Amino acid sequence: MGAVSQPTYCGEVSGHDDAAGDRPAARPLSRRGLLGLGVGLAAAGTGLAGCAADDATGPDLPGLRRAQPTCVRRSSLPRYDRLADLPLVYEVNRRRSEFSVDGGFAGQLEAWLTDLRELTGWPLRQLWTYGTWTDGGTACSSWHDAGRAFDLARLRLEDGTDVSCRYDLWRDASGRGLTWARRTYWAVAASAHQHFAYVLTYLYDAQHHNHIHLDNGRSGAGRSTFSSRSPAQVQAVQGVLTHLWDRPVEVTGRWDAPTREATRTVLSGLEVGDDLTDQATWAGFLTASTRRGADRD
Numbered sequence: 001m002g003a004v005s006q007p008t009y010c011g012e013v014s015g016h017d018d019a020a021g022d023r024p025a026a027r028p029l030s031r032r033g034l035l036g037l038g039v040g041l042a043a044a045g046t047g048l049a050g051c052a053a054d055d056a057t058g059p060d061l062p063g064l065r066r067a068q069p070t071c072v073r074r075s076s077l078p079r080y081d082r083l084a085d086l087p088l089v090y091e092v093n094r095r096r097s098e099f100s101v102d103g104g105f106a107g108q109l110e111a112w113l114t115d116l117r118e119l120t121g122w123p124l125r126q127l128w129t130y131g132t133w134t135d136g137g138t139a140c141s142s143w144h145d146a147g148r149a150f151d152l153a154r155l156r157l158e159d160g161t162d163v164s165c166r167y168d169l170w171r172d173a174s175g176r177g178l179t180w181a182r183r184t185y186w187a188v189a190a191s192a193h194q195h196f197a198y199v200l201t202y203l204y205d206a207q208h209h210n211h212i213h214l215d216n217g218r219s220g221a222g223r224s225t226f227s228s229r230s231p232a233q234v235q236a237v238q239g240v241l242t243h244l245w246d247r248p249v250e251v252t253g254r255w256d257a258p259t260r261e262a263t264r265t266v267l268s269g270l271e272v273g274d275d276l277t278d279q280a281t282w283a284g285f286l287t288a289s290t291r292r293g294a295d296r297d
């Protein structure tokens with residue numbers, strides 16, 4: 001019966017074409033960026049779905065009761081065509097679009113993007129997304145329904161290169177292209193995890209193979225803190241250890257002995273403390289990880 005209460009993200013997205021004005025039409029996906037990763041253009045049109053229903057109130061922090069989202073009408077939310085000066089592009093039709101976002105959450109997204117730009121030095125040009133608000137109808141089950149979730153598809157840089165969250169497109173790449181895709185992906189994920197406690201990557205499930213989901217349902221107006229009981233956060237630590245710190249561990253989503261040991265080793269080299277549940281240590285670990293993923297460590 002669960003499907004009945006689930007919002008239909010695929011058919012109900014908050015992207016809204018803005019064809020008016022003199023804005024240039026979105027350019028085709030960067031041929032160079034895609035080919036550089038060994039991905040044919042034919043693949044660019046696949047994977048058109050953003051988050052499905054069960055991401056934002058998913059089975060994270062088992063046993064703990066999470067706050068539940070409050071559905072809002074789209075018309076009650078402010079609309080944005082850019083965040084932190086970056087034009088928003090709807091991943092599905094590759095056009096610049098407006099999106100409805102909770103005002104407080106939009107401010108947090110802008111703080112995150114400003115931080116990401118500073119830590120990585122990336123010349124960001126556009127923010128590509130699968131959307132924000134969804135219509136929860138009578139059953140409110142996702143932070144998308146509250147306008148407090150964002151699905152990141154890619155960050156386009158000034159030279160047309162994409163920092164891509166489209167794992168579905170680059171996972172079969174090889175060589176330097178794959179290495180670069182992985183490192184930049186995890187740099188973005190680490191940065192997002194510092195600002196939001198609920199961030200879902202491709203490690204979470206197949207629905208997140210084409211975007212990173214972030215929402216402030218757990219962390220509210222504050223920065224994130226780490227809980228070893230959060231499978232999403234533990235998965236992120238495991239991904240970051242494996243792909244950014246050359247400390248490969250099995251992705252279990254559990255705070256197991258190999259993960260604790262690898263974390264201890266990395267933290268001891270960073271001198272930011274030894275306990276990830278300490279907010280400053282968590283922030284220091286993620287900051288260093290983001291810089292490392294962008295080769296600025």
Ligand SMILES: [Zn+2]
Nearest residue numbers: 051150151213
């Ligand atoms: Zn989402």
